[in-house]
Amino acid sequence: MAKKNHKSEQGEGNGRELPNLAPGIGNRIKLAAERIGSRRSAANEAGVSEDMLYRYIREQGAPSFSAMAGLARASGIRLEWLATGEDAQEEGKALSDAGGGNLADEYALIPRYDIHVSAGHGSAVYEENEVQRMAFRRDWLRREGFAPDQLALVTTKGDSMEPTIGDGDLVLVDTSRNEVRDDSIYVLQVDGDVFAKRLQRDWEGGVWVRSDNPQYQDQHITAESYRQLKIVGRVVWIGRRV
Structure with missing residues (x-):
């Protein structure tokens, strides 16, 4: 559910600014x-x-x-x-x-990659280059149970996950959480395309792939297909401009 994702707040995530940069x-x-x-x-x-x-x-x-x-x-x-x-x-x-x-x-420095994860019909990934590192408070990461070396930042593209995730939002992905265990948003890769979608398990071992935007239809993945699905990780934080 959307409330399980952590939005950026002052003092959390990428928090404190540096002091004024002095001459020299x-x-x-x-x-x-x-x-x-x-x-x-x-x-x-x-x-x-x-x-x-x-x-x-x-x-x-x-x-x-x-x-x-x-x-x-x-x-x-x-x-x-x-x-x-x-x-x-x-x-x-x-x-x-x-x-x-x-x-x-x-602070822990988390890498951001030049991947645009689709919150729509899919974005192809040709290479994964680290373009920047962003600072997150270590005490916040520990409190949430996140290991810094298992985290990555990527940018979303599209509107299928609105209002939870918008076009151009930055999301923090925990790559250690790649098994669907609850109603959460995951980054998954299908035939070279990368998506951010809400995943829900069914009683037969399959998975429902859902968009938070009601204009997009849900899709079902069978248990057999799910075993071949590559889940990159779970979205655990969302950052956006206001």
């Missing part, structure tokens, strides 16, 4: 890249291209939270120092009394 951030990012070993490796850790990392170093662009957190984690430099130049530089050193731990330890 380019030099601090350069130092982090040198500690990581190479600019290519640093760019990979930040989830950006080498060209974009170079722009950060020259202070020609503002890095995202995900990029800064990735650099901080890989270099052993505290995220607050990397962003502002204030407080202690090294990981593990005391944080001022306003805090509560290191931000890189508070």
Whole structure:
């Protein structure tokens, strides 16, 4: 049911913003890249291209939270120092009394892929490239029972799951939950097309594939066909622009 999906709220999901980026951030990012070993490796850790990392170093662009957190984690430099130049530089050193731990330890970076999952008639998948990483609070993930390394973010396309999921919404998929056990929304792959649909088991071992939009007809999959169905995972969070 729709209430089982978790909508984005402040303090949950991708939450807190970085402090204001202080002058000299380019030099601090350069130092982090040198500690990581190479600019290519640093760019990979930040989830950006080498060209974009170079722009950060020259202070020609503002890095995202995900990029800064990735650099901080890989270099052993505290995220607050990397962003502002204030407080202690090294990981593990005391944080001022306003805090509560290191931000890189508070947040898990979840990969987003350039896949458009159909909430309509199906979208073909030709390749799966990671394009970004987004930060989710670790305490929220633990509370919900999600393992960060089993999660992925993809974008939906189409209107068949409206009003629950709209065209262009971002969904978090738990790939460890690939067995249909309740009335939930799953990402499934059929003949190269990827869909987001609500799945319900029947008494004979088959599955009903349902759309939340009443303009779309339900479809039934037999028990034999269900055994060959590839379920990528269950949708556990939905994020959208307002």
